[in-house]
Amino acid sequence: MLRIIIVEDEYRARTGLAKMINNFGENYQVVAIAENGYEGMLLAQQYKPDVIFTDIQMPRVNGLEMIEHLVSTEYDCRFVIISGYADFEYARKGIRLGVTDYLLKPITMSAVQSLLQKIEKEFTPKLDAVTESESANYSSMMINKIVKDIERHYMDKLSLEKYAQEHLVTPEYLSTLFSKQVGQPFVRYLKERRIEHAKEMLSKSNKKIYQIAFDVGYTDIKYFCRIFKEATGVSAREYARQAAQKRTD
Numbered sequence: 001m002l003r004i005i006i007v008e009d010e011y012r013a014r015t016g017l018a019k020m021i022n023n024f025g026e027n028y029q030v031v032a033i034a035e036n037g038y039e040g041m042l043l044a045q046q047y048k049p050d051v052i053f054t055d056i057q058m059p060r061v062n063g064l065e066m067i068e069h070l071v072s073t074e075y076d077c078r079f080v081i082i083s084g085y086a087d088f089e090y091a092r093k094g095i096r097l098g099v100t101d102y103l104l105k106p107i108t109m110s111a112v113q114s115l116l117q118k119i120e121k122e123f124t125p126k127l128d129a130v131t132e133s134e135s136a137n138y139s140s141m142m143i144n145k146i147v148k149d150i151e152r153h154y155m156d157k158l159s160l161e162k163y164a165q166e167h168l169v170t171p172e173y174l175s176t177l178f179s180k181q182v183g184q185p186f187v188r189y190l191k192e193r194r195i196e197h198a199k200e201m202l203s204k205s206n207k208k209i210y211q212i213a214f215d216v217g218y219t220d221i222k223y224f225c226r227i228f229k230e231a232t233g234v235s236a237r238e239y240a241r242q243a244a245q246k247r248t249d
Contacts, residue, residue, distance in 0.1 A: 006033045007040035007054040037066030056083045069211050078119050142167050143181045154193045155217040160186045195231045203243040209236045
């Protein structure tokens with residue numbers, strides 16, 4: 001089943017397209033809709049869609065800016081631009097960003113269905129690959145699995161309660177065992193892993209701070225900036241500036 005997100009600032013257009021796609025059958029499911037690219041980024045992070053239909057001209061963050069951010073993420077997603085702007089520059093930039101197709105409004109049911117069928121045949125999920133060496137070898141198999149999962153999915157919404165439910169233990173028991181095995185509480189460990197990945201991104205990429213915050217699992221930019229400074233002693237902006245200076249020295 002293809003999981004689909006629709007990003008469109010016109011209410012009738014996005015709800016109409018969602019209804020159209022859901023009527024195609026159980027192979028296609030619209031899991032979320034958004035009215036701008038900023039909301040689209042948040043929903044993509046939450047739902048991990050297979051396909052995103054997006055308009056171009058939208059407030060706050062436009063469709064191409066959203067795609068440019070999301071193409072750097074780990075999961076395999078197809079992008080389809082839907083727009084009333086028949087401008088070759090839009091299409092050309094979209095192709096460079098990895099857009100699957102470009103549909104001009106008003107879009108037809110047959111065009112959308114044909115495109116989804118094409119994507120369905122081509123779509124192959126990207127598999128996570130984490131080797132044994134990427135996590136410490138704890139004596140508890142359960143803690144080993146949890147630590148490896150954090151390394152794979154540190155950017156997702158993770159909680160002690162979620163893992164306790166998956167492993168059929170109480171959160172209290174898991175909290176005690178995790179702290180004993182790892183040497184620190186679950187929440188602190190997760191935060192440190194996210195901050196380490198954020199430091200690496202700030203050092204090696206030219207992404208904006210809000211993009212890096214999204215990439216490591218934080219939707220509240222102010223909160224991310226606060227805990228980053230608490231963890232490193234400098235602001236994210238200053239850390240990026242120092243890293244850029246080192247690269248040029």
